[in-house]
Amino acid sequence: MRIHITSVFVEDQEKALRFYTGVLGFVKKHDVPLGGGARWLTVVSAEQPGGTELLLEPSGHPAVPPYKAALVRDGIPAVSFAVDDVQAEFERLRGLGVEFTMEPTRMGPVTAAVFDDTCGNLVQIVRTGP
Template sequence: MKVIVTSIFVDDQDNALEFYTNTLGFVKKHDVPQGEFRWLTVVSPEDPEGTEIVLEPNNHQAAKQYQERLRQDGIPVTMFGVDNIQQEYERLKGQGVKFTMDPTNAGPVTIAIFDDTCGNLIQIAQPNR
């Protein structure tokens, strides 16, 4: 068994697609109308057949509460791996991304946390070697 799809709740699918593709560098994989919303997924350009991230509308009250509570408590909704965290941090800051935690050594990894503009905190991590 392996993970093929995971979801991130977002408050605006268009804004999320813009941020996840143009700012973070993911690639749109699916964009299928589903009534009021869309089946909207992105993938890493490094693994286009790998795990898809669904940019899932947070229109259900439980999803909104989950998203809001994690954000209030400073908890990232997911983690993305990077090869060079300092370089990625500088690249994203240069694009106006707001970080809530600058690169910080956390034992086996160095982590940083940023706001995805869609209601979530996202963590990036680089293994310490």
């Protein structure tokens, strides 16, 4: 069994697509209109175009806004992305205007930082090991 698709709820799919591709560097994989303005919109890592897809899923379900608000209020990231160098990625993203809620922090064998994806979510970047 492998992870094929995972999702993150976004308030505006077009805005999310711009952020996840233009700022984070992901690549659009699928963009299929579903009606009512919604799309099956996925992105993948430029480093692994055949890898796990991230669905930029509309936040239309009534349970989503309170769920997302609770996660943000409690500082819990909705998704976590692996990077080779958290400090370098922090500097790159901060230079692009990304707002961090947690600067790079070493926690045992993990270094992590958390930022706002401008779409209602906190996102963690992480590196394990030395």
